[in-house]
Amino acid sequence: MKKAGSRTLSGILLILVLAAGYAIKTVTPNADFFERPFITSGPVGEIVTTRQFSAKVISVRYATELKEGSKTFTTGGVFVLARVSFTATIKETHIGFAQLESGDGRTFAATDRVTQNMVERSAVRLQPGIPVEGEVVFEIARSALGPGMSIRFATEEGFEVRMEGMVEIPLTSTEGAPWVEPKTVTYDPAVKR
Amino acid sequence: MAAGLAGQSMRTWGAAAGVLALALSGLFGGLDDAKKPPVRPGTEIVMPTWKVTVLSARVIASHPKMFTLSKGNQLLTVTAKVEITADSTWTAGGGRGLRLGDIIRLTGVTGIVNESEVGGLPMTTPAGVLLKRDNNTTLMLHPGLPEEVEFYWEQKPGTAPAKELTIHIQSMLWRGDSFTTYEDWHIDDAKNVEVVVPLDDQRATTQPAAQS
Numbered sequence: 230m231k232k233a234g235s236r237t238l239s240g241i242l243l244i245l246v247l248a249a250g251y252a253i254k255t256v257t258p259n260a261d262f263f264e265r266p267f268i269t270s271g272p273v274g275e276i277v278t279t280r281q282f283s284a285k286v287i288s289v290r291y292a293t294e295l296k297e298g299s300k301t302f303t304t305g306g307v308f309v310l311a312r313v314s315f316t317a318t319i320k321e322t323h324i325g326f327a328q329l330e331s332g333d334g335r336t337f338a339a340t341d342r343v344t345q346n347m348v349e350r351s352a353v354r355l356q357p358g359i360p361v362e363g364e365v366v367f368e369i370a371r372s373a374l375g376p377g378m379s380i381r382f383a384t385e386e387g388f389e390v391r392m393e394g395m396v397e398i399p400l401t402s403t404e405g406a407p408w409v410e411p412k413t414v415t416y417d418p419a420v421k422r
Numbered sequence: 423m424a425a426g427l428a429g430q431s432m433r434t435w436g437a438a439a440g441v442l443a444l445a446l447s448g449l450f451g452g453l454d455d456a457k458k459p460p461v462r463p464g465t466e467i468v469m470p471t472w473k474v475t476v477l478s479a480r481v482i483a484s485h486p487k488m489f490t491l492s493k494g495n496q497l498l499t500v501t502a503k504v505e506i507t508a509d510s511t512w513t514a515g516g517g518r519g520l521r522l523g524d525i526i527r528l529t530g531v532t533g534i535v536n537e538s539e540v541g542g543l544p545m546t547t548p549a550g551v552l553l554k555r556d557n558n559t560t561l562m563l564h565p566g567l568p569e570e571v572e573f574y575w576e577q578k579p580g581t582a583p584a585k586e587l588t589i590h591i592q593s594m595l596w597r598g599d600s601f602t603t604y605e606d607w608h609i610d611d612a613k614n615v616e617v618v619v620p621l622d623d624q625r626a627t628t629q630p631a632a633q634s
Contacts, residue, residue, distance in 0.1 A: 233429060259598055259603035259604070259605065260602055260603045260604050261603070261604055261605050300556075302556060303555060303556070304555075304567070305555075305567050305568065305569070306564070306566070306567045328511075334509055335509045335510070335565045335566065336509065336510045336511065336565075337511055337564050337565070338510075338511040338513060338562055338564075340562070340564075341560060341561045341562055342553070342556065342558065342560065368564055368567065369564065369566075369567075370564065370565060370566025370567050371566075372566055373565075373566060
């Protein structure tokens with residue numbers, strides 16, 4: 230009788246320990262939280278500096294049709310063209326990560342439909358102290374256009390931006406956005422040093 | 423009561439455990455039909471991360487924008503309307519994250535180059551995606567922007583095309599890795615939807631122009 234009671238108590242204790250372990254795992258932050266990027270924010274027109282580079286968003290244009298050379302690109306959404314200037318701070322690097330986040334939390338990577346010389350795979354190499362200026366193009370849903378948008382940049386030497394320095398620029402104005410009428414702009418992927 | 427429980431035979435414990443396992447499995451879909459009937463082309467398939475409507479399939483000799491590993495390989499293509507409903511751009515992959523190849527897979531097709539096995543079945547992810555809007559390949563689809571695309575697979579030359587293709591539209595589940603705790607999308611095979619679509623043989627009309 231005593232042995233049977235002890236066995237049941239052991240079983241209950243085991244279940245309690247497992248439940249406690251699950252509860253701790255559920256409420257404590259995971260690796261994605263601990264390894265999140267270090268974000269530095271600043272407004273359009275100001276230089277925002279993080280560990281490996283600084284960024285300045287100079288201006289933003291919006292369009293429903295892009296002309297790049299002889300090619301014309303249409304979209305069911307909106308193209309967002311951000312004129313930016315990047316400068317490496319301590320060593321040669323490039324901006325491998327460019328993302329527009331909408332007010333409702335959706336994220337849009339810089340489009341691969343047009344030539345992108347400032348970001349992603351073909352990004353220009355940045356040398357310390359030498360600013361490079363050009364446009365970065367995003368293609369976003371119409372429903373994403375509006376208050377709360379921000380653009381984020383990071384150097385991405387590997388696959389991810391874990392624990393990387395990241396610059397975030399909130400877009401507080403959507404002046405010139407094609408809310409109703411279609412709008413065509415000419416895009417030049419060239420960069421200025 | 424504790425003495426009563428502990429005094430039960432192993433057979434009783436085993437039967438109780440079996441009933442409990444069956445009940446738990448039923449709660450999570452374990453008692454559902456193992457295989458759902460395929461859906462027809464033109465049907466919108468709604469998954470947690472995308473909406474897909476398979477429109478048509480064809481086999482072609484070549485396409486100026488679809489890259490092949492070996493000259494002479496033919497191409498199997500599937501045209502579909504796709505809208506990403508997840509909250510991030512879905513890309514061609516590389517590392518963790520969202521991968522275009524997760525949307526659709528072929529099964530039971532012979533001669534596919536770079537065929538892989540998933541769960542013992544040959545299941546092949548597309549070699550690339552063509553955006554029909556501008557007839558160029560793309561490496562990404564964005565949330566809230568529905569597009570008509572053509573997924574393509576490279577097939578060894580001379581492979582006799584079947585009359586129809588069996589396609590799996592994949593379902594995804596967001597969960598943490600139990601070892602690393604990194605959160606990511608994982609294929610939820612149990613909820614995949616099968617589409618059977620007639621295959622149109624257009625090889626004769628899509629031969630590349632002869633070199634002069």
